[in-house]
Amino acid sequence: MKFYIEEIRYCGPDGRTDKYIDFDRFEVTTEPPRTTIFKEICLDGWLGTYDDVARYVHGVYDSLAAAEYAIQNLLGDEYRRDDEPSEFPDVLAVYRPGRLPPMSDETLGIWLQDVDVPADADNAALRRQARDLAIELEDMGVTVSVKRIRECLESLRDDAREELED
CATH class of the missing domain: 1.10.1490 (Dna Fragmentation Factor Alpha Subunit; Chain: A;)
Incomplete structure (x- = not known):
């Protein structure tokens, strides 16, 4: 099984509102990320932007631990893991930037x-x-x-x- 890091980032005008203030995240998935338009598998770089949400992939990893280590390198010491499981079965873990959630x-x-x-x-x-x-x-x-x-x-x-x- 392979593991992928997908970054999901809100890039629209309402970033300081309650709905989007803590939207940005990194997901460790078991499903290879696909580009927004052509649905092609992509292992590194920009996947596309749709509805003010940009998606990026940050590599493929052989273990969950390796993917989590890569997230630590991307975010430094300032990140937190979501306690709630994702609604999507292929998303194993969700990490958000910042030690604490921001206030809108x-x-x-x-x-x-x-x-x-x-x-x-x-x-x-x-x-x-x-x-x-x-x-x-x-x-x-x-x-x-x-x-x-x-x-x-x-x-x-x-x-x-x-x-x-x-």
Whole structure:
């Protein structure tokens, strides 16, 4: 039996939404990957893009352990294996980039509704608050970049400033 690594990556405009935020993955399969258009077996490279989803294959391996080792080399230390089995019988394992699942912009916006952001907060204060919130989110089991949190906090601060002016 041979094992194949197939990378599935969302490349459309909605990548920060709940539906696609944790979409990208690497699957170890026992079925040889086929190109999107001609359905030809392909063992390395781009398989095609359909409906904003690009597919790539990263080689053929003689064992599941060898395929998993190759995924470690592709993703480094920052990956996680899905606990749930795949709905497809030929998919043996699914790996996702990142140590923790990312939080979507929608969910982050909802979560930040309860965060107090003073209208007079300066940029240094927002950077500190963003770092603290990023740590809190990691403790909750999700990740968001400090930069993204800071951008949201700046927006909330600007909204608070506009409310004071009205």
